[in-house]
Structures are given as structure tokens and as C-alpha cells.
């Protein structure tokens with residue numbers, strides 16, 4: 001029987017509430033698929049700062065490096081907001097991404113048919129939305145050198161950030177995007193600002209070149225300003241999008257509102273040796289400890305783990321179908337309920353998804 005090791009880093013706030021539900025769903029689907037999953041937990045974020053004095057202790061990093069995949073909750077909270085930047089909980093996540101060379105961030109945004117009314121956008125706009133934003137995660141403006149602020153004697157100042165990409169960095173994320181698009185509806189939109197930025201001109205050149213290896217995927221180039229408009233105007237025109245770090249940061253959050261609630265959005269950071277899977281949402285201090293957080297984002301992140309790290313597409317489909325059935329039966333956590341509708345807690349929602357996974361095996 002195949003055995004996989006999953007490093008579990010629940011983190012802070014609602015992280016430790018939603019992550020166990022994702023683990024239970026993984027365990028249920030693995031049982032049905034005849035695969036053995038070994039879960040090993042480690043500290044990260046504020047929880048690690050409180051216990052070990054740093055946001056990513058060496059033992060947590062070692063566990064992640066040796067795992068087949070990482071299931072991550074969320075980190076941060078008001079308790080640790082006053083710490084200096086290098087000691088804050090978020091450092092734990094950034095260190096993991098960097099150390100594991102997770103250069104591609106996959107953010108699906110799907111508007112489930114039964115949740116169309118939970119989106120702030122009109123039904124006619126969001127209905128049928130099912131897209132994947134792939135954001136380059138380790139290069140571009142956020143990391144480019146030189147960077148810094150120059151202060152002048154007259155009191156003025158000048159600040160610099162540098163947007164830089166090598167052809168190798170573009171090529172690897174482009175190839176990943178074509179491969180993802182190939183498993184979806186075989187349409188890839190590469191988003192850039194090639195009418196202004198030379199970095200984008202190189203981006204377009206390399207993506208076009210990589211595209212020749214994927215004649216079955218239709219490639220189009222979209223300027224980032226047009227993409228921003230189209231996402232809220234006609235999101236159904238997109239299937240897979242790929243873009244550089246900064247544009248991806250903004251567009252993936254914009255795409256998030258199409259899905260209705262933060263509690264529904266999974267993500268994957270892949271490319272290196274070990275993939276990391278986490279809900280898009282943070283630690284939700286306003287509802288932490290109440291047992292009301294929506295575990296679906298974490299559960300759908302677990303489905304991505306099955307698909308992209310364990311190559312278990314059938315099992316991933318089963319989890320996604322189970323979530324859809326539970327929603328179809330009308331079950332809702334508070335964040336996706338209509339006023340007056342009965343709501344379930346985190347654990348109850350997890351129970352229902354587990355039951356549906358078992359029923360669908």
C-alpha cells in the first residue's frame with residue numbers, strides 16, 4: 001500500500017479549527033482509495049513563537065522538507081502584531097515558501113451554483129465562473145534588487161523597487177501553467193503589461209515560446225488592466241490565468257470575491273520538492289475559538305493536495321464532489337448562509353463532507 005507523509009501545520013486562530021476537518025476528509029478519502037496517509041503535526045506562526053520563540057522552528061522546517069506534502073492552516077493575530085517584522089508569525093510562511101522554492105501559487109476561484117447569491121456581484125456576471133489564477137510567487141517586484149529608500153538633505157526622498165525576471169523564472173511558471181490548463185479546459189490567459197514594461201515584453205516572449213510545446217492549449221495575452229476589468233465584468237471568459245507576482249497578488253484577491261466567501265477558497269503553492277496547501281483566508285480572530293469557521297477552504301485545499309502532490313485526481317474529484325453535494329443539500333456555515341438560514345459549526349460541516357466522501361467512495 002502506498003504511504004504518504006503529510007506535514008500538518010495548523011498555525012493560529014481558526015487554523016487549528018479548520019485543519020483537523022481537512023485531515024479527517026483526507027483520511028476518509030485515502031481509506032477508500034487504499035492509500036495510507038501519515039499525518040505529523042508541527043508548530044508554525046504565533047503558536048511557534050509562544051512555544052519555541054520563533055515562527056518556524058527548525059523541527060517544523062525539517063518535517064516539511066521530509067514530507068510528501070504540507071497541509072497548512074493560517075498564521076498571525078493581534079497578539080503578535082507588535083513584534084518586529086522578522087519575528088512575526090507571517091515570517092514562518094514566507095520562510096517555508098522560500099526554502100522550498102514554491103514558485104507557483106495556484107488560486108482557484110469557483111462560484112458554486114448554489115452559492116451564486118453569496119457573491120456581491122450579480123448572478124448574471126458570476127454564474128458559471130470557474131477559473132484558476134496562477135501567480136509567480138518568488139520573483140518580480142517583491143524581491144527585485146536594488147530596493148530601498150534614499151533620504152536627501154533637503155528632506156526629500158526617493159524609493160526604489162525593482163521588477164526583474166529571468167527567462168528561467170518565467171519559463172518554469174509558464175510550463176506549470178500550461179500543464180495546469182491542460183488538465184482543465186485548455187485555455188490559458190497570460191496577463192502582463194507588455195505595452196509599457198520591458199519585463200512584461202520578455203514575459204510575453206517566453207510564454208509564447210513555451211506555448212509551442214502545448215499546441216493543445218489555446219494561449220492568449222491580456223493586459224493586466226483589461227484583465228482586472230474582465231474579471232468582474234465577464235469572469236466566465238477565463239479558464240486558467242498566469243501572471244507575475246504583483247499582478248497575481250492583486251488579481252487573485254479580486255477573483256476571490258467571485259466565489260462569495262473567504263471560507264470557500266483553497267490554494268496551493270507548488271513548484272519545489274514539496275507542495276504547500278492552505279486556505280486563502282487568515283486566522284479570522286473575530287470568530288476564532290467559536291467553532292463556527294467554514295472548513296471548506298481547508299477541505300478544498302486538501303483536495304488540491306491530492307491532485308497536485310499525490311497525483312490522486314480521482315480522490316480530489318471525490319472530495320470536491322462531496323463538498324458540492326453537501327452544499328447542494330442546503331447545509332451552510334454562517335459565512336455563506338442567507339439571513340435567517342440555519343447554520344452549522346465547523347465540526348458539523350466537516351462531518352457532513354466526511355460522510356459524503358465515504359458515500360461516494
Ligand code: NAD
Nearest residue numbers: 074075076077262263281282283284285286287293294335
Ligand atoms: P481573515 O481572512 O482572517 O478574515 C477576514 C474576514 O473573513 C473575517 O471577518 C473572518 O471572520 C472571515 N473569514 C475568514 N475565514 C473564514 C472562514 N473559514 N469561515 C468564516 N469566515 C471566515 O483576514 P484578516 O482579518 O485580514 O486577518 C486576520 C489575521 O490573519 C491577521 O493576523 C493576518 O495577518 C492573518 N492572515 C494570515 C494569512 C495566512 O496565514 N496565509 C492570510 C491572510 C491573513
